[in-house]
Amino acid sequence: MQHQTVMDISSSYQKLIGITRKVADIGTAIAVLQWDKEVGMPTKGIPFRSQQIATLSGMAHELSVSPAVGELIEMLHAQDNLLTPEEARNVSLMKLNYDRYSKLSESFVMRRSVACSKAYHQWVQARAANDFSIFKDALAEIVTIKQEEAATIGFEAHPYDELLNEFEPDYTSRQLDELFAGVKVKLVDFVRQIRTKAQVDNSFLHQFFPKQTQWDFSNYLLQKLGYDVDAGRQDWSRHPFTISFSPQDVRVTTRVDEQYLGNLLWSSIHECGHALYEQGLPTTHYGQPLGRPISLGIHESQSRLWENNVGRSLSFWKGHYQQLKTTFPTQLSQVGLNDFYKGINLVAPTLIRTEADELHYHFHIMIRYELEKPLSKAHWQLTIWKLLGMNAT
Ligand SMILES: [Zn+2]
Numbered sequence: 001m002q003h004q005t006v007m008d009i010s011s012s013y014q015k016l017i018g019i020t021r022k023v024a025d026i027g028t029a030i031a032v033l034q035w036d037k038e039v040g041m042p043t044k045g046i047p048f049r050s051q052q053i054a055t056l057s058g059m060a061h062e063l064s065v066s067p068a069v070g071e072l073i074e075m076l077h078a079q080d081n082l083l084t085p086e087e088a089r090n091v092s093l094m095k096l097n098y099d100r101y102s103k104l105s106e107s108f109v110m111r112r113s114v115a116c117s118k119a120y121h122q123w124v125q126a127r128a129a130n131d132f133s134i135f136k137d138a139l140a141e142i143v144t145i146k147q148e149e150a151a152t153i154g155f156e157a158h159p160y161d162e163l164l165n166e167f168e169p170d171y172t173s174r175q176l177d178e179l180f181a182g183v184k185v186k187l188v189d190f191v192r193q194i195r196t197k198a199q200v201d202n203s204f205l206h207q208f209f210p211k212q213t214q215w216d217f218s219n220y221l222l223q224k225l226g227y228d229v230d231a232g233r234q235d236w237s238r239h240p241f242t243i244s245f246s247p248q249d250v251r252v253t254t255r256v257d258e259q260y261l262g263n264l265l266w267s268s269i270h271e272c273g274h275a276l277y278e279q280g281l282p283t284t285h286y287g288q289p290l291g292r293p294i295s296l297g298i299h300e301s302q303s304r305l306w307e308n309n310v311g312r313s314l315s316f317w318k319g320h321y322q323q324l325k326t327t328f329p330t331q332l333s334q335v336g337l338n339d340f341y342k343g344i345n346l347v348a349p350t351l352i353r354t355e356a357d358e359l360h361y362h363f364h365i366m367i368r369y370e371l372e373k374p375l376s377k378a379h380w381q382l383t384i385w386k387l388l389g390m391n392a393t
Contacts, residue, residue: 009082013091016072017288019063020094024287026060028245035243035251037117039235050117057113058106065102073098086290093289100165103153112149115141124238143375150376160376167296173373180366191359194347202262202343204335209261209328217327218254218268224320225272225306227252228279240267240354242274242303246286250278261328262344266307267354273306274299308358314341 033053041049063069073095080088119138126135150159160173222234237253244250252271257263277299285291293299310316314337317324321340325332332340347357353364 006082009076009079012072012076013083013087016069016076016091016094019066019069019072021287023060023064026056026063027287030056030060031243031245038120038237038239038241039253043121046117046121050114053117054110054113058110061101061104061109062106065098065104070098070102086285090285090288090290096169097289100153100162104149108148108152112145115145127238147376158373158376160373163376169295171295171297176369180369183362184366187359187362191347194359199348200342200346201339202346204332204340204343205262206260207331208258209331211256211258213327214256214258214261214264217324218264220323220327221265221268221320222252222272225269225276225310227272227275231279232275234268240271242271242278244275244278244281247279247281247283247291250275261331263355265344266311269311270303270307270354273303276306277302304361312345312358314338317341317344 030053033049033056037046037049037053073091076083076087076091077095080091083091115138119135119142122135122138126132146163147159150162153162155162158173164171164173164176219234223229231248232250232252234252234254237255240252240254242250242252252268252275254264254267254271277293281291281293283291317337317340321337325335335343345357347359349360349363350356353361353368356364
């Protein structure tokens with residue numbers, strides 16, 4: 001290889017960062033379209049919106065895996081001793097992504113994008129109608145596409161490892177098997193012990209709490225937890241989520257159940273935890289690996305830290321329970337702080353992950369993993385229909 005001067009290396013790095021920024025800008029435009037799709041778009045807009053997102057996803061992919069990008073990454077990686085430690089880390093993470101994603105074609109990326117948009121819409125319909133058959137075919141299509149993705153990129157021990165890579169870099173299903181086996185043994189026993197004791201009363205959470213007043217309290221919570229309202233906003237959605245367009249524009253959503261206050265309280269605190277992490281990422285690395293969340297596990301650790309360690313603690317409510325009582329004077333007039341604290345920590349199973357208590361939440365993750373792992377392999381249809389107790393039709 002021709003000898004490169006420090007100046008050549010610096011200009012090549014800047015060139016690479018310039019392309020990375022363009023890819024990030026397209027990615028952000030996709031995120032805005034997705035946010036709008038889930039927050040306020042009319043149903044009729046779905047087919048064209050899916051197409052728009054797919055087109056932009058294809059463009060971002062083509063730009064990020066172009067041969068020019070590959071050459072820049074290779075050259076910089078080979079001489080990363082001439083880069084700063086931060087630049088070298090960026091390049092090394094970019095290389096990992098390039099090596100994986102350059103194996104996927106633009107048409108595959110677009111097909112995957114359309115399938116995900118379609119599936120989301122059908123999931124919404126299936127959920128409203130409480131009818132899995134509406135979502136079944138869309139889910140089957142996604143499973144097939146993800147299997148194809150793992151096979152195209154390649155894997156060593158298990159196809160699930162490759163799919164996991166996107167969310168938990170370098171973690172394997174073998175490690176997860178070991179981790180969950182240990183957690184499960186202790187947790188099952190712990191939950192059983194709790195369930196044999198007298199249960200706390202949380203019936204005060206199951207009353208009528210007007211939507212608008214819940215919304216106002218949610219905004220109070222966001223502000224108190226340190227969410228920068230000038231760098232984000234909150235909206236309603238069917239499934240609470242956080243989405244970032246940059247650290248200076250991180251949106252959260254929440255949902256309300258007028259018959260159950262807990263739904264909104266912990267969704268809001270949970271999403272606020274995600275948002276605080278995103279708002280805290282360095283703007284100087286916008287669009288670069290160093291400016292992005294390191295893994296989904298770390299992301300979730302932030303949301304759950306706020307939700308459980310803070311949002312279900314006595315210390316937190318010592319500071320905020322009076323405000324909650326003032327907001328809902330009729331509903332909470334007879335509930336003291338200690339009873340409130342005990343009630344919000346009730347341990348009881350639920351079918352909905354986002355409403356799960358601190359302990360049962362882990363089971364949702366483990367069950368999800370136990371469903372997903374076999375799905376990543378061939379003959380998955382038989383496996384999932386068996387797991388769901390349905391006929392393989
Ligand atoms: Zn979360």
